[in-house]
Amino acid sequence: MFQSAELGHRLSKDDYDAQVPALREALLDAQMELGETRRFPLILVLGGMEGAGKGETLNILNEWMDPRFIETHALGPPSDEERERPPMWRYWRRLPPKGKIGIFLGGWYALPILARGYGQGGHAELDQAMDRILRFERMLADEGALILKVWLHLSKQAQLERFQALESKKATRWRVTPEDWRQHEHYDAVRRAAEHALRQTSTADAPWLVVEGADARYRHLSVGQALLAGLRQRLAADPPQHSRRPAPPALPVTNGLTLLHSLDLSVRINKKDYEKDLEKYQGRLNLLLRKKAFAKRALILVFEGFDAAGKGGAIRRVTAALDARQYRIVPIAAPSDEERAQPYLWRFWRHLPRLGRVVIFDRSWYGRVLVERVEGYCTEADWLRAYGEINDFEEQLVRGGALVHKFFLAIDKDEQLRRFEARQKTGFKRFKITDEDWRNREKWEDYEQAVCDLVDRTSSDIAPWTLVEANDKRHARIKVLKTLCKRLEEEL
Template identity: 55%
Template structure:
């Protein structure tokens, strides 16, 4: 894969000077068109051998184009804030919005390669990281992003010649960094694992471009032309995926018309005395678990979904009442803002993930895509159909990093909902809780039931199972929610205790 980058490509200064003005003008034009259309973001990943011209090329692109529309991000050592969250969090929060360009140095490829070269982990972990990056990029492209991946290359001979020339030149020896010397020692390993990564992650939606870095004129013109061609093609297409046809059949209703929600016993209830005793017991248990020192290795996320008027707000209040307000954050999810619409769908949820020791409650969640957006036609079927696997990926990644995920569907029957709607309309301080949309959604009761069945079927996993809550009786529902959270915390603590013991031996 890297052999073609060792040909000794070179372009003379005269040819370079003649071609640059037209290239610069066309790149600027494409950049302003990108900003105007605001249809997709551009993500440029910069990787490769030290000294092959990565920094110089990007500096040049900033000169050729409008730097105000380019965000250059460097990911060096993780900050304390980043270490307290899942590894991908640092990349998600830096993604460029639609209409902008983001250049990522030290990206996910750099991290996995350095870790493997330094012996921090073995091949299976590298392969897992490769698979994760593939899924991440596929999701970004499905959301509309245009991704360019550049590997700047030097042969071992070329690298040694460059280091020697700089070391012998007192005016330029300062340009040699400790990383240059380190990589000259580990060159063979770096190239071996680099080739493995490139081979596995060069896909039609995000291919790698290997650029020989010896000649500055050659590499600058090559990168500029690749960017220009990719941008112009994307800007003139009506969609970044014109050939993307949804071939998968849409989910169908069960032949016997039965639904998972039919299995719930909605007559379950608690009388007032039992409720008060059990509620205070579970709240005390929850408060103690959140203060447990083992919580420092974990964070907690609770996602609340349910029928309108199923009592999500009341359940959330009883959960929060057990804690100090500094321990938790409640995130109500409404229609996305303009900023949120300019990013991939899961961006607004990644940004809100809690640090270790903390708790985030989502009042409605990332499941909106396969519920309200599906039913109301806010996104095409291809988008909500792929959302199931993207959500499973998201929950797997955050669970692996120590976040405990609990998900609740609060279920009530149609008659109970009607009674609660009518009661809300009669009580002055509850009137704000009932809207035209609530009545309109009621007409789509059966469609929502079908969507909930599909959602639970496709996203209730061993890592992150759904809890269906019988919510006709609010007291029963509140206690069940708290008890489920407490069990999830205790199970996570037990697992991490076993893991810690294993590592000791």
């Protein structure tokens, strides 16, 4: 794969100077159109062997285009904050919004390739990492991102000559680091790992372009032309490229027989038993989260449910048992303009807790397969593929040290009506009821079907759903606390 990038391509200064002005003008025009239309973000992964000119190429792109609309990220080893979250968190939080360009030096490929090249992981670990990257990039492409990946290659001899040339001059000696020489010592293994990774991850959605890095003029012109071609092709696409996939087959219809109908919503708990159990389980929860073992874990709780099902009350009974410095509640409403400019999971990645902390989502990423599905805010293809993306997201959370548990609070339609009417009559509760809540009742059966589908497709051993009978608020709160304590006892 790298043989053609070792042919010694060279570009004369005259040829370079003749082509650059028109290329720069065209790049600026395409960048301005991208910024004006805000149809998609451009993500450029700039990888390659050490010494191949990644930093120089990054600088030239910032010189040729308007740097105000380019976000550049040259990430080194993970910080302490990043090590306490899933590996992809550091990239998710830096994704460019629609209309902007994000350039990642090395990107999400550098660490797994070098780990394999340095013998810190086997072939299977590299394959697993590439599989996770494939799913990540497929999701970005499905969300509309334009992904371009450039590998700047350098032969072993050319790398050695470049390092020696830089070290021979006092003004450039600082540019060669011990890490550079370490990679040179492992050049053959790093090259094999990189070649394997590129073969595995060059797809129609996110293809790799291999560019010889020995000659700066050839390198800069090749990368700039590739960037321009990618931008022009996407900007000219009508309809947008990411909508080309046909919708997956629809989910089967259950003829009204749903999982929710099997719940006994008549269960009750009296006030005396409730107060006794509340004190018992809140105390147990507090002790569990003070264990030393929890310092190496994080807790992520998801609360979903029908309108007026009592999510807020259940959450308050959980947080009453916690140290206020230990937890954060994230209420999820309609996405803001900033959030709409990103993939739909972005706004949840940014709220992930560090180890030893708790984050509670009052509504969550399941909005894509609930309200967005039922209300038609996204296409059928979008919400159908979301099940797999959500499962992958939650698997990454667990692999990163989080304990994930999800609660759905269920009430019947009559109980919801009683609570709606009670809220309208109580002055300090009127803010809890909106016209949208009343409209949602008209699609009750559609929401029931959506809930059953999401439980069937996203409840797993590592991130289970608990269906909570919530017609009686006391029973619901105790079931949530009891379930949570049991899960923590099993995990810790």
